[in-house]
Amino acid sequence: MLWQINVLGLRGMHGRLKVLGGLAAGLSLMASSAVAGERQVRLTGSDGNPVPFAVLTVPGAEAAQPAPQAGATVDQRERRFDPLVTTISPGSEVTFPNSDDTRHHVYSFSAGNAFELKLFRANDAPPVAFNTPGVVTLGCNIHDSMKAYLYVSENPSAVVSDARGVANLRWGGRATELEVWHPQLAAPLRFPLPETDGELALDLPLTWQDPQGSKTDSELENMLKRFTRDAS
Numbered sequence: 001m002l003w004q005i006n007v008l009g010l011r012g013m014h015g016r017l018k019v020l021g022g023l024a025a026g027l028s029l030m031a032s033s034a035v036a037g038e039r040q041v042r043l044t045g046s047d048g049n050p051v052p053f054a055v056l057t058v059p060g061a062e063a064a065q066p067a068p069q070a071g072a073t074v075d076q077r078e079r080r081f082d083p084l085v086t087t088i089s090p091g092s093e094v095t096f097p098n099s100d101d102t103r104h105h106v107y108s109f110s111a112g113n114a115f116e117l118k119l120f121r122a123n124d125a126p127p128v129a130f131n132t133p134g135v136v137t138l139g140c141n142i143h144d145s146m147k148a149y150l151y152v153s154e155n156p157s158a159v160v161s162d163a164r165g166v167a168n169l170r171w172g173g174r175a176t177e178l179e180v181w182h183p184q185l186a187a188p189l190r191f192p193l194p195e196t197d198g199e200l201a202l203d204l205p206l207t208w209q210d211p212q213g214s215k216t217d218s219e220l221e222n223m224l225k226r227f228t229r230d231a232s
Contacts, residue, residue, distance in 0.1 A: 036062075038170040039193070042201045043161050043180070050165025051208050053085040054182040058193070061157035062172035071127065073097065074138065074148060076104050080212045081138060081148030085183070087158040088150060093127040105141035110134065113152065135181070147211045149183055180204065183211065 043051040071092050075082045077099040088094065096106050096117060103119040112132025117125040119142075130136060136150035151158060161167040169178065181188045184206045191202055 036172045036174065038168060039197075040199045041161070041167050041169050041178070042199055043165040043167070043204055044201065045204055045207045047207045049208060050161075050163065051182065051204050051206065052161050052163050052165055053083070054161040054165075054167070054180050054204070055085060055087060055151045055153075056157075056159050056161065056167045056169050057153065057155045057179050057181075058157040058169065058171035058175045059155070059177060059179055059190075060173065061155055061175065071095065072150075074150075075099055076106075076140075076146070079143050079146060081140075081146055083148070083160075084212070085149045085151060085160050087160060088130060088152055089156075090131050090133055090152055090154060091129060092152075093129045094150065095123075095127045096125050097123050098125070103142065104146075106138060107141060108136050108138050110136040113150075145212055151181065182206065184209065 041056055043054050045051045070089075072086050072088050072094045073096075074086055074094055075097050079100060079102075086094070096104075098104050098121050103121055105117065105119050106125070107116040108114055112134060113130045113136045115128050117128070130150060130152050133152050133154060136152060138146075138148040138150065140146040151160075157169060157171040159167045159169055175193050177190050178193050179188050179190050180202065182204065185204070189204070191200075194200065
């Protein structure tokens with residue numbers, strides 16, 4: 001069965017639900033609560049295309065067992081951060097290797113997680129620990145078209161949708177809803193979580209756009225000269 005929820009008209013958890021597979025099942029959707037388990041979720045935008053790089057969580061989810069604190073890697077290649085969105089738990093360290101043939105100057109002004117890695121190449125930069133839950137916006141002082149995000153959360157269910165807009169959501173404990181965060185949303189959205197099995201399709205009020213554009217070589221060269229001069 002395919003459950004499809006349209007965010008248009010939703011107010012909190014209430015609004016218009018388009019359920020494929022039977023009206024009776026739809027009427028029981030809001031009253032039921034899903035048991036611990038997993039669900040494949042497919043995200044599409046207002047243009048009908050997939051929405052990648054969304055973070056899905058089940059509020060209040062519990063871990064089946066304590067998870068070891070794991071680090072993450074955000075690479076820099078072809079003057080882009082890769083990946084665009086990364087989920088980590090508080091206290092995790094992130095490494096920022098440079099796979100380009102030019103230097104990068106990575107920074108963030110995000111509250112509680114501000115940092116700066118000045119001009120560096122290859123694996124010169126030390127790892128950075130992020131201790132405060134929240135969204136960390138990453139930038140590069142040389143290539144201002146570069147942008148990425150760290151989603152720092154204690155919630156063990158956090159998962160990122162892939163290029164097809166698909167995420168395999170897993171949670172422990174009981175749950176009645178899921179939350180979706182995306183860089184293009186003004187605020188996270190919440191959706192009811194059906195109890196019955198099947199893929200859950202969510203329609204988001206956005207059209208996916210890649211935030212990491214490109215600049216001309218001359219613009220990049222001038223910016224590099226300026227920051228090299230400032231660093232000396």
